Amino acid sequence: MINHHPDEALLLDYATGALSEAVALTIATHASMCIRCMRQINQLEAIGGSLLASETPAECDDGVLAQILMRLDDEGLEPAATVKTESSAILPPPLRPYVNEPLHQLPWKRVGGLYEEYRLPLADTKVRASLFRLAAGTHTPKHSHRGQELVLVLSGGYRDGDAQFARGDFSALDVADTHQPIVDDDGPCLCLGVQEAPMRLTEVLSLRLRRFLRI
Ligand SMILES: [Zn+2]
Numbered sequence: 001m002i003n004h005h006p007d008e009a010l011l012l013d014y015a016t017g018a019l020s021e022a023v024a025l026t027i028a029t030h031a032s033m034c035i036r037c038m039r040q041i042n043q044l045e046a047i048g049g050s051l052l053a054s055e056t057p058a059e060c061d062d063g064v065l066a067q068i069l070m071r072l073d074d075e076g077l078e079p080a081a082t083v084k085t086e087s088s089a090i091l092p093p094p095l096r097p098y099v100n101e102p103l104h105q106l107p108w109k110r111v112g113g114l115y116e117e118y119r120l121p122l123a124d125t126k127v128r129a130s131l132f133r134l135a136a137g138t139h140t141p142k143h144s145h146r147g148q149e150l151v152l153v154l155s156g157g158y159r160d161g162d163a164q165f166a167r168g169d170f171s172a173l174d175v176a177d178t179h180q181p182i183v184d185d186d187g188p189c190l191c192l193g194v195q196e197a198p199m200r201l202t203e204v205l206s207l208r209l210r211r212f213l214r215i
Pocket of ligand 1: 002004030031034036037038
């Protein structure tokens with residue numbers, strides 16, 4: 001069961017195409033595992049659509065969402081032929097077009113002796129999204145962030161303070177947040193992460209919707 005979700009403002013920004021590719025991909029991946037957020041996004045898109053239909057359409061940057069949807073169209077919802085069962089069982093459909101090799105064959109980069117990172121080949125390189133792999137029982141040092149950090153658990157789990165995170169759980173940490181995730185002892189943890197992200201790109205429709213919904 002998923003216990004940690006993106007907040008409504010983030011879902012709204014996703015629904016209106018106001019997020020970078022990296023952040024939009026993270027939300028899309030969470031929503032593909034979370035019926036609750038998927039429903040909320042559908043509702044927000046419907047409200048946004050009717051707002052747009054009732055007014056002169058504003059220029060809004062939907063390029064990022066379009067890119068992801070196009071990739072999904074290209075690939076369909078089936079895993080790419082080159083991805084073996086191991087990856088396709090773990091990676092939700094939105095991620096699969098970005099990972100064309102089995103997970104164990106990806107060129108993982110070891111970072112600081114703590115974790116391994118595979119940077120996803122995004123079209124928009126301004127904000128990076130990566131897969132992170134941490135061994136069972138890893139204690140990360142207590143740390144804060146220079147920017148916002150998003151983490152979505154794909155397999156395994158970790159504990160952060162009193163909160164437990166498992167597959168599908170999402171966390172968004174701010175510059176002010178200090179934390180110390182500890183990977184569960186019973187297996188490695190694979191996450192999708194976006195670090196130091198400027199969260200929002202264009203907010204024209206977003207701001208209008210927020211005012212409308214009082215978010
Ligand atoms: Zn959710």
